[in-house]
Amino acid sequence: MxxxxxxxxxxxxxxxxxxxxxxxxxxxxxxxxxxxxxxxxxxxxxxxxxxxxxxxxxxxxxxxxxxxxxxxxxxxxxxxxxxxxxxxxxxxxxxxxxxxxxxxxxxxxxxxxxxxxxxxxxxxxxxxxxxxxxxxxxxxxxxxxxxxxxxxxxxxxxxxxxxxxxxxxxxxxxxxxxxxxxxxxxxxxxxxxxxxxxxxxxxxxxxxxxKHTPSAAQKPSEKAEKHIFTCESIRTQIAELLQESPDDIADNEDLLNRGLDSVRIMTLVEQWRREGAEVTFVELAERPTIEEWQKLLSIRIERVLPNADYL
Known part of the structure; x- marks a missing residue:
């Protein structure tokens, strides 16, 4: 026993x-x-x-x-x-x-x-x-x-x-x-x-x-540093959602064909918006590759998300 x-x-x-x-x-x-x-x-x-x-x-x-x-x-x-x-x-x-x-x-x-x-x-x-x-x-x-x-x-x-x-x-x-x-x-x-x-x-x-969730005590203008999106960091997040090894996912691969469904894409949208990147589900679905998402996120991180939930 x-x-x-x-x-x-x-x-x-x-x-x-x-x-x-x-x-x-x-x-x-x-x-x-x-x-x-x-x-x-x-x-x-x-x-x-x-x-x-x-x-x-x-x-x-x-x-x-x-x-x-x-x-x-x-x-x-x-x-x-x-x-x-x-x-x-x-x-x-x-x-x-x-x-x-x-x-x-x-x-x-x-x-x-x-x-x-x-x-x-x-x-x-x-x-x-x-x-x-x-x-x-x-x-x-x-x-x-x-x-x-x-x-x-x-x-x-x-x-x-x-x-x-x-x-x-x-x-x-x-x-x-x-x-x-x-x-x-x-x-x-x-x-x-x-x-x-x-x-x-x-x-x-x-x-x-x-680490990348904004602190409750911070306002958008007070964030210590801008989040940097790289192909490697994006690939790691996607691999986690797909339960696969990051090494198996190519930068130019169509992620929809690989099995990244709408629920998982919305999970990424929510997380990236919290990190300050104003992206939408439609934008990601139209260009479903890591290299395209990295370009989009790098541009959008320059702007503060107007409806971010800073409590």
């Missing part, structure tokens, strides 16, 4: 990503970053020094650093040790008594240890919302997006994403910043999240989107 020993497996890459049903865009002014159950007791089930735990910790670290820089609240969940039978209840039937009290098992892994401004919630069930005040905290701060990282993907992370959806909170399920008992279970969690309750994406894509 205890946590099983987890054999090494390859962390998912962009080519492994499922197709999202929604086109949500992460916003630093709306988001909370969740680091789920990264305690020694749970992390020790992985093979130390091997995938996926190496990438897991490194990607969560990168995300946390970016969130702190952007003023996104960081919230941890941590299960208590030596739980009373009444508190643990049915979890005992599936997983046994759980972790023990003490200075090691209960602690968050050292490389991700919380600091003074981080919030650590005591967690009693799979969902980070159950018997915690996470929902109340988000409501009080006017935040309705939850970026989910940690373990285990198909258990607590996925159930938290489902509950976020049921509370009208947009969940962002970071594919290479969660890990699981096996590659199959990891993939199952991603497929379910993308199809039912969340937007799945890779760490680097999330970092890029967060």
């Amino acid at each position: 205890a946590i099983p020993a987890i054999q090494p497996y390859q962390m998912p890459t962009a080519s492994d990503m499922p197709t999202n049903k929604v086109s949500w865009v992460p916003d630093p002014n709306r988001a909370v970053f969740l680091i789920h159950d990264m305690q020694n007791y749970f992390v020790d089930a992985f093979t130390a020094g091997a995938s996926p735990v190496i990438e897991l910790s490194a990607n969560i670290r990168k995300l946390k650093d970016q969130c702190v820089q952007l003023g996104i609240p960081v919230v941890y969940t941590a299960q208590p040790g030596s739980q009373n039978p009444e508190d643990r209840a049915l979890l005992t039937d599936f997983w046994g008594p759980g972790l023990s009290s003490g200075p090691y098992e209960e602690k968050i892994v050292a490389e991700l240890a919380p600091v003074d401004n981080d919030l650590v919630l005591t967690k009693w069930r799979y969902s980070a919302f159950k018997r915690t005040n996470l929902l109340e905290i988000m409501r009080e701060q006017g935040r309705d997006q939850l970026i989910i990282s940690g373990i285990y993907a198909h258990i607590g992370c996925l159930v938290t994403a489902c509950e976020a959806f049921m509370e009208d909170i947009e969940a962002f399920f970071v594919a290479d910043a969660v890990a699981d008992f096996s590659r199959d279970k990891h993939k199952m969690a991603l497929d379910y999240a993308a199809g039912r309750c969340a937007f799945t994406l890779m760490t680097d894509s999330l970092l890029d989107q967060l």
Whole structure:
């Protein structure tokens, strides 16, 4: 009934990503970053020094650093040790008594240890919302997006994403910043999240989107620097949407023939308008190649979008 020993497996890459049903865009002014159950007791089930735990910790670290820089609240969940039978209840039937009290098992892994401004919630069930005040905290701060990282993907992370959806909170399920008992279970969690309750994406894509979302405190004229659109950056965004390798997409290729449908184009329009480029769906659909889009975006970034949502 205890946590099983987890054999090494390859962390998912962009080519492994499922197709999202929604086109949500992460916003630093709306988001909370969740680091789920990264305690020694749970992390020790992985093979130390091997995938996926190496990438897991490194990607969560990168995300946390970016969130702190952007003023996104960081919230941890941590299960208590030596739980009373009444508190643990049915979890005992599936997983046994759980972790023990003490200075090691209960602690968050050292490389991700919380600091003074981080919030650590005591967690009693799979969902980070159950018997915690996470929902109340988000409501009080006017935040309705939850970026989910940690373990285990198909258990607590996925159930938290489902509950976020049921509370009208947009969940962002970071594919290479969660890990699981096996590659199959990891993939199952991603497929379910993308199809039912969340937007799945890779760490680097999330970092890029967060970095280029205007701050709530900025007005258009106060933006520190103009975003630069390159064929490479556009190709990376398109590859993420198509779940393909960027190396396989040519600059002059017709992206409509490759499968970039209207929903995905509108996702790009929304993101690029947030970055200050006044483009429309029709313009992109008429010239559906990376090289043509790069020329268009480079021109349009010179002008401030008149109806941009600077809150």
